[in-house]
Amino acid sequence: MSEEFVLLEPEDQPGDEWEELDVSDTEADRIARRQDREFSxxxxxxxxxxxxxxxxxxxxxxxxxxxxxxxxxxxxxxxxxxxxxxxxxxxxxxxxxxxxxxxxxxxxxxxxxxxxxxxxxxxxxxxxxxxxxxxxxxxxxxxxxxxxxxxxxxxxxxxxxxxxxxxxxxxxxxxxxxxxxxxxxxxxxLVGHAEERARRLSEVDVENPETAYEVVREYMRRLYRAGLIHGDLSEYNMIIHDGELVVIDMGQAVTVHHPNAGEFLDRDCENVATFFTRQGIDVDPDDLRAYVTEPEPDPSGEPDRSVDPEPGPANASDRERDT
Missing domain, CATH: 3.30.200.20 (Phosphorylase Kinase; domain 1)
Known part of the structure; x- marks a missing residue:
């Protein structure tokens, strides 16, 4: 394939070394210098x-x-x-x-x-x-x-x-x-104060483990219905302050359609079940998973299928959607 190269036509007066250039400060220049100075x-x-x-x-x-x-x-x-x-x-x-x-x-x-x-x-x-x-x-x-x-x-x-x-x-x-x-x-x-750091669930004696477990599993369900799985939930990523249980470290949370969502959810359920079993409650991770993934009731009476009960590649519909 041949190409044609065309020269630009010169202007009548291209300018020379005596051409006047505007080198005065602009407002943008002054702002930029001030910002650089302030940052330094x-x-x-x-x-x-x-x-x-x-x-x-x-x-x-x-x-x-x-x-x-x-x-x-x-x-x-x-x-x-x-x-x-x-x-x-x-x-x-x-x-x-x-x-x-x-x-x-x-x-x-x-x-x-x-x-x-x-x-x-x-x-x-x-x-x-x-x-x-x-x-x-x-x-x-x-x-x-x-x-x-x-x-x-x-x-x-x-x-x-x-x-x-x-x-x-x-x-x-x-x-x-x-x-x-x-x-x-x-x-x-900032949950708590630096001089009164909020304690992780692993660091406190849980006075009412039944209530704490109900809160944790409800938060897991709400996250799931919002399309998220924590992915690293355990007693080390929950803190207690002023009677509140707070979930932290949400950086690794994934959507329910992530390829490893099912694996992450299983791990969360295992971790939570293990901790609360040590607190004297009989918690089965499979039961917890079933609770978390239970479809949200639809006002019309039909189950809401907007979030699949089985996230991750184990679900055929997810595989089709993620490909």
Whole structure:
């Protein structure tokens, strides 16, 4: 195949070295320089704190930029110490406004220090378990076509946890309220206080295990009817505070049409049944699974089949839908 290459016709006066160029500052230039200067000052200020020196591996420049954006938007005013530290993520206490708005000076919200406490969860891009995260992301239609590199996976994982928390709360499941997300940083409700950390279910003596079990299985059912399976539910991912049972760590939660949804649900049921059996309750994981997957009654009297009772590839209709 032959191609024709056409030369452009020169303009009458193309210009020369004496041509005047407008190199004056624009408002955009001034704003950009100010933002760069403010971010540099913010980075130096944070890096000079004792908490940063202890958690330096968490705050690379990209993470600091994400935190800075959250500060600029009013979601975070000040950082406190770590609430929990793990290999993949650290959670810090912080002060911040509600829904991105700082309380008015002198208002009740501004006066109440606890009313402004939030949790800031920072995922480490370099040390996160890339392969395990991909196992939970692959097959989730919300994240089809995700790039095959660690940074993209961690950023998707952070947004996934934010989305899962929002969906769980809409379904009536007590989870930390999601507030904002920026790259690998998630801002959410701080359950408890740093000086009075909410205890995991594994750390407390359950006074009324029957009631606790009824709450857990109902939350599992509500999640399922909202199209989600926790995927790592156990006594280590539920906390107790002020008489409330709160489900945490929703990052790995998958949709009911995920290829491994059935396996994840079975594991959740086994974990929950094992824990409450140790508390003296006779819990059968198969009975729990049947309760969780029971179709929601339809007002017309017909069973609601919008969520299949058997998620995962074991169900032929799911296989057809996922292919």
């Amino acid at each position: 000052e913010f980075r130096e200020r944070v890096k000079d704190t004792e908490q940063f020196k202890l958690q330096e591996s968490v705050f690379d420049d990209a993470t600091l930029a994400a935190v800075y954006k959250l500060v600029q938007d009013g979601y975070v005013d000040a950082f406190g110490g770590p609430v929990s530290t793990g290999k993949e993520a650290s959670v810090f206490e912080a002060l911040g406004g509600e829904a991105g708005e700082r309380p008015e000076p002198g208002s009740a919200a501004a006066a109440d220090e606890h009313a402004r406490e939030v949790a800031v969860k920072v995922y480490r891009i370099n040390s996160s378990n890339f392969r395990q995260m991909r196992d939970y992301l692959e097959g989730d239609p919300r994240f089809e076509g995700i790039a095959n590199d660690k940074k993209a996976v961690v950023l998707a994982w952070t947004r996934k946890e934010f989305a899962n928390l929002k969906r769980a709360r809409k379904a009536g499941v007590r989870v930390p309220e999601p507030i904002a997300v920026q790259r690998n940083v998630l801002v959410m409700e």
